Amino acid sequence: MRGLPDHVACVMDGNGRWAAQRSLPRTAGHHAAEAAVIDVIEAAHTAGVGWLSLYAFSTENWRRPAAEVDVLLRLVRRTIKKHALALHARGIRCRFLGVTDPRIPPPLARDIADLMTLTRDNRRMTLTVAFDHGGRRDIVEAARSLIRDGVPPEQVTEESFARHLPHPDLPEVDLVIRTSGEQRISNFMLWQVAYAEWIFPDVLWPDFRAEHFWQCLDVYRRRNRRFGEVSVPTARGKGT
Amino acid sequence: MRDSAPTGTEDGVTPTDPAAPLGPGSMLHELTHQARWGLVATRAIVLEAAHPQIGAALITNSTFVAHPWRRLRNTVLSSQRMVHPDERVRQREAARLNRLHERITGTDAEGRAFNAADPETRAWVVATLFESTVTMCRLSGESLDGPVLERLYSEFRAFLALMEPDGGTLPPTLREFWRYYEVMIEERLENTEAVRVILDRLFAQVPAPPLLRDSPAVWAAGRALAGPVAIAITVASLPEPLRARLGLPELPGARTLIHAAYLSTRFATQLLPEAWTRLDTVMAMIDPSSGSQPGADALAGLRRGATKAGALFRLLTPAPRTATPDESTVRSAARFFSEVLDQTGNGFLDWPDLAAMAREIATRLDLDTEDEDRLFTAFADWWRDLQQELDTDGDGRVTGHEYAAATATMTSSALIRVAEVLFDVTDKDRNQFIDGGEYRTLFRTAFDHDTGDGDDDEQLTRTEFVRRFLKFMAGRGHSDAHDRLFAHP
Structure with missing residues (x-):
């Protein structure tokens, strides 16, 4: 399909509000989010999107009540085990961005490592799950890595800096979808979203489905991306 | 199996002494580099363990139950050094084995002394390897006619002579060897603790080889199927009088199983690409740290496949209760x-x-x-x-x-x-x-x-x-x- 974004990222927002609207505990919203996640992965895969990134858990989310964090961690583990084979069968390479906090339970860390091992040779689509992720932290880590390697200041360019970020092959994000109508970046992939188009559908994440995803792709295709120039007559990624 | 005369005249290699017919061109050199040599070594260890002195040494000093893969790798490596093209390597290995054996001494549970350097004991080890090789060939349908058998026996005697300066205590002729072998089976071998450990524990509990150490569940599942088969094949291949003494009945179908297993190894050796059936390849596959080179790409692919299979198996296994x-x-x-x-x-x-x-x-x-x-x-x-x-x-x-x-x-x-x-x-x-x-x-x-x-x-x-x-x-x-x-x- 012409004009498709190469890299789509989703900030999965609105689980708590979805549950509150139904007088349910917040954790019920997280459980309901699983169906949306699978639907969006399937939709992106069908559309031929090459890179899909999902913001599952931020470094700031550790401040939430322990019981809610616990439910979230168990939910992630259950989702991984439940869908690993299907993801692999569809040729989806799964990777995680972040996942450094010692509070992550070892069994979950093992499952994450296993999922990455199982799918590492797949190339049909790359799914990056930002889990225990912070955009600023990634930038600080890249700076540390540059210093450790003794790179002279005059040799530090945007390109050389990007090579020190986690998953340096991750292309810049073309489209970010943040559900629930909230309009913030929330420390998400700060380096990679520099030129991204943002869409803020009012739908809460547990209600977000393939059709909403298609609508967002359609909006993106009709936008005129300029990357700071006067006019670039295409909605595709940089240089196309 | 190659049939050329031993030469051992590769560049930089000491020419082989005609009195010591080992090295390239020898039957032993060829056999010890084939993957099926592992079958010979496994069967031979049961016969060795039934010898009271060797059994006692195995139980008190050996690490073969706790680290069987390492033991197998050491045995294979040592065998290959003993038939190495360079005689200096052969001599060095023999001297090392002598030092190693001299350090293994003690008394068994009944107070009988054992000594791994005892000539009679070492002759039995080499005898079991020879007889197991002959058995492997026979069960694989390969005929060893008189001259070939004589040659193989002389090579095994040369093998022992490397360690024993006076030539060791193996009988000088093949005819006398079979008499010696029968007497040993009938009169010397016992139902030792080491045999029971090998048959009851080793096959059933053999730990994962290094390749699958991170996939214990995959290994346990495979072992549950393969363990009893390995025991049945090994037991069925033992001499009947010994089997009776050990109280091991022959299971129905074991004969068919044993022929199928040995025939498969023979055809695999003949039909598959040589690199696949070399012992080095198999050892490198089960133990990546052994550093062998042949078929490195294929091995890397196999290892990646095994790692992925392990990952998938764990992911599909229901989450157990979380450990504290x-x-x-x-x-x-x-x-x-x-x-x-x-x-x-x-x-x-x-x-x-x-x-x-x-x-x-x-x-x-x-x-x-x-x-x-x-x-x-x-x-x-x-x-x-x-x-x-x-x-x-x-x-x-x-x-x-x-x-x-x-x-x-x-x-x-x-x-x-x-x-x-x-x-x-x-x-x-x-x-x-x-x-x-x-x-x-x-x-x-x-x-x-x-x-x-x-x-x-x-x-x-x-x-x-x-x-x-x-x-x-x-x-x-x-x-x-x-x-x-x-x-x-």
């Missing part, structure tokens, strides 16, 4: 104790464990006589230190908790000497530094321990090496969990 941090700590500590310290797998640390560790290091690093003696002396001194510090009840052994608690506070000068010997043998150019790559290779080779991805350019001084070695031997280099457990037993 304490449980994880205990498991980690137990792993260090069983993999590094408790070489014989009896749950205690005693002299056979340390002797096995020294033997293993000497074998893997191919130490010469002087370095090997220094290493054994250092280990023996260290054992005396440990006994004085720890073995308060004088039963000659210490538990994992006692060991770790003591090493945390005790800096044994003998253990430092062990470290110094290791430093010296690693520092080949004697410049008093070893680099990061050599350091990691040493730990991987000698202790199966991965020290992680370090910097190859790092230069370790003697002091720094000793410090890290002491930390490793105290368990502190293994895991924080181990440290926590042993600090607070």
Whole structure:
């Protein structure tokens, strides 16, 4: 399909509000989010999107009540085990961005490592799950890595800096979808979203489905991306 | 099997002595490089274990139950060195085996003395290898006519003569050998504890080879199927009188199974690409640290496949009850104790464990006589230190908790000497530094321990090496969990 974004990222927002609207505990919203996640992965895969990134858990989310964090961690583990084979069968390479906090339970860390091992040779689509992720932290880590390697200041360019970020092959994000109508970046992939188009559908994440995803792709295709120039007559990624 | 005359005249290689028909061109050289040699070695060990002296030595000194893959690899490596093109390598290996055997002495549970260097005992080991080779060929449908059989036997005698200066005690002719073999089976072999351990425990509990160590569930599932089959094949191939003495009935269908198994190995050897059926390839597949090169790409692919299969198996397995941090700590500590310290797998640390560790290091690093003696002396001194510090009840052994608690506070000068010997043998150019790559290779080779991805350019001084070695031997280099457990037993 012409004009498709190469890299789509989703900030999965609105689980708590979805549950509150139904007088349910917040954790019920997280459980309901699983169906949306699978639907969006399937939709992106069908559309031929090459890179899909999902913001599952931020470094700031550790401040939430322990019981809610616990439910979230168990939910992630259950989702991984439940869908690993299907993801692999569809040729989806799964990777995680972040996942450094010692509070992550070892069994979950093992499952994450296993999922990455199982799918590492797949190339049909790359799914990056930002889990225990912070955009600023990634930038600080890249700076540390540059210093450790003794790179002279005059040799530090945007390109050389990007090579020190986690998953340096991750292309810049073309489209970010943040559900629930909230309009913030929330420390998400700060380096990679520099030129991204943002869409803020009012739908809460547990209600977000393939059709909403298609609508967002359609909006993106009709936008005129300029990357700071006067006019670039295409909605595709940089240089196309 | 090649039929050319032994030559051994490759560049830089000492010509083979016609009186010692080993090396390239010999039947033994060809056989010991085929993967099915593993079948011969496995069957032969049962016959060896039924010999009272060998059985006692195996039970008290050997690490084959706890570390069967390592034992198999050492046996294979040693066999290949004994038929190496260069006679100097053959002589060196024979001398090493002699030193190793001389150190294995003691008394069995009934008070009978055993000595691994006893000529009669060593003749039986070689006899079992010869007879198992003949059995393998027979069960594979390969006919060994008179002259070929005579030649094979003379090669095995030459094999023994490498270790025994007077030629050993194997009968001079093949006719006399079969008489000797029958008498040994009828009169000498017993239902030893070692045989029962091999048949009851080894096949059923054989730990995962290094390749599948991270996929225990995959290994356990495969072993549950293959273990009983391996026992049935091995038992069915044993001589009938011995089987009767061991009280092992022949299972229905075992004959068919055994022929199918051996025929498969024969056809695999004949039909598959040579690189696939070479013993080096198989050993490299089950133990990536063995460093063999043939078919490296295919092996890398297989390893990746195995890793993925393990990952998928774990992901598809329902999540078990989450272990508490304490449980994880205990498991980690137990792993260090069983993999590094408790070489014989009896749950205690005693002299056979340390002797096995020294033997293993000497074998893997191919130490010469002087370095090997220094290493054994250092280990023996260290054992005396440990006994004085720890073995308060004088039963000659210490538990994992006692060991770790003591090493945390005790800096044994003998253990430092062990470290110094290791430093010296690693520092080949004697410049008093070893680099990061050599350091990691040493730990991987000698202790199966991965020290992680370090910097190859790092230069370790003697002091720094000793410090890290002491930390490793105290368990502190293994895991924080181990440290926590042993600090607070």
